[in-house]
Amino acid sequence: MxxxxxxxxxxxxxxxxxxxxxxxxxxxxxxxxxxxxxxxxxxxxxxxxxxxxxxxxxxxxxxxxxxxxxxxxxxxxxxxxxxxxxxxxxxxxxxxxxxxxxxxxxxxxxxxxxxxxxxxxxxxAPGTAPLPGSAHETVVAVAALLTEQSSLAVTLNRRHPDGAYEDADDGFGWAATSRSPATTRSTASTEGTASGRSTGSRTGGSNPTAPPSSAPGRP
Structure with missing residues (x-):
């Protein structure tokens, strides 16, 4: 137009x-x-x-x-x-x-x-609707609504302690958050386990997709 x-x-x-x-x-x-x-x-x-x-x-x-x-x-x-x-x-x-x-x-x-x-x-005119002030508050509000409407048990996993969240307000809807030490240790442990499995598959063990050393019926 x-x-x-x-x-x-x-x-x-x-x-x-x-x-x-x-x-x-x-x-x-x-x-x-x-x-x-x-x-x-x-x-x-x-x-x-x-x-x-x-x-x-x-x-x-x-x-x-x-x-x-x-x-x-x-x-x-x-x-x-x-x-x-x-x-x-x-x-x-x-x-x-x-x-x-x-x-x-x-x-x-x-x-x-x-x-x-x-x-x-x-x-x-005054409005009474509880509107969220940030992306973090929006996610928390949606989770609360899902908790009320769901007949199953809903657990909210917190990846940072209370007060550690900072809204960067960069205009893209998500802001950086600081992770708690427990989350960092858990992530490091998971990465270490994954690294160990990856190393083991390279250094030892059998490869199920590799061809046998000799085919049946051949010397």
Missing amino acids: RTAVEYGLHDPEDSMEIACAAAETAGASVQALSSTWSLYTPQDAAAVASALFIQLRHGADALTELTRSVGRIIERGEAELRAPAGPGQPANLADALAALRTVSETIHGLVDRHGSTTVRALHA
């Missing part, structure tokens, strides 16, 4: 494609918000409301520009503007242009009256 705008929108094909893309985006917003966990806090709702009000304002501006575009078609002599239809008659081009202007003005008025106050109220 941004690339198309930067490249330039000049012909009817561009106008129709962008309008259709905007309609699909609006429909996707409805689908996203219909999820049970679409939002966590009133502040999330404030951000979405702000975007939707801006979308409404742009939609109203688009209706105004659509009215002007039809006016340019009329000025070029490629359409005829007649008097508005009378009672009981089907709407004509003049009625359509009047309706476009009325809808645009109505949307602008609603957004101007309710947009800012609604967003501020949502943003100021």
